[in-house]
Every structure is written in structure tokens, then in C-alpha cells.
Amino acid sequence: MRTSGHASATILPIGSDADLAWVRQEVRQCAAQLGFGLVQQTKLVTAASELARNTLVHGGGGRVEIAPLDNGRSRGVRMSFIDEGPGIRDLDLAMTDGYTSGGGLGLGLSGARRLVQEFSVDTEPGRGTTVTAVAWVAQVPSSRAGLR
Numbered sequence: 277m278r279t280s281g282h283a284s285a286t287i288l289p290i291g292s293d294a295d296l297a298w299v300r301q302e303v304r305q306c307a308a309q310l311g312f313g314l315v316q317q318t319k320l321v322t323a324a325s326e327l328a329r330n331t332l333v334h335g336g337g338g339r340v341e342i343a344p345l346d347n348g349r350s351r352g353v354r355m356s357f358i359d360e361g362p363g364i365r366d367l368d369l370a371m372t373d374g375y376t377s378g379g380g381l382g383l384g385l386s387g388a389r390r391l392v393q394e395f396s397v398d399t400e401p402g403r404g405t406t407v408t409a410v411a412w413v414a415q416v417p418s419s420r421a422g423l424r
Contacts, residue, residue, distance in 0.1 A: 285343035290331045290357070299328045299340050303355065306342055310351045312413045320353065320411050323388040327357045327407050330384050335359025335405055345410065352393075352412035360404040367397055 286306070288299055303324040307317045324340070331338045338359030345352040364370050371385050385407070389395040394410035 291337040319391040323391040326384045335361030363401040364399040
């Protein structure tokens, strides 16, 4: 996997509710520029919103790194949500549908995981958490680009 040569990662702080709106807006804009359809954009923005809120509420704030990707066959976007909070004590439990540590619906991590093609969590109690989500959109082969 390699990042696209024409664009670099965008890094946004996550420290307030207002920052969550900026994250959603940047993710939607990036996905649209990469050719994601409206439904795909909505799924990606929903995942970003859940993960950004978790970064703020459970991680005490942090940042997101949004990077366009190009592997030669497909374009995509990688979002890494990084905090230096308390970490996740029991990741298996946290990834279970319905589990919540904050009084919500318990669909944050597990729901976000279902909305993207690749999902990973790097966490350790006392060290913080990095959640990385990647979504891909297939490119139209150049030989078919002129056909409509």
C-alpha cells in the first residue's frame, strides 16, 4: 500500500465538539475527491464521527490523520485516530456490539469497523490508543473510462 504522490496526510486536532465537525467535513471532502459515491461517503463520515467522538470522550482528545491512498488498482482513504489517554483495558469487550463504557449505544468501535474495509486498534492501558480505518473505492479501468 502506498499513499498517493500528489497529496499528503491532513492532521486535525480533536479537542472539542467543534473539532468533530471539522473532522467529518474533511473526511467527506477527501472521499468525494477520491471518487467515493454518496453512500460510501456517508459510511466513511459515520465511522469517522464515531471514532473522533471516542478519541475526544474516552481518550481525552488527540488528533486524526487523514491520508489519501493509491495502491495502483484502487484509491482509498486512511484515517488514524490517535490519543494518549488511558487506553482500552479489554479490547475484545470494547469491540462487542452493545458494550459501552460511556452510557451510549455501544456501537462506536464495532459499528465503525463494519463501515470500512480495514480496521485496526493499537492500545495498551496507560499508553493511549490508535484506531486506524481504511476504505477503498475501485477505480474505473482506463480502457473503459470513455465508455458511459
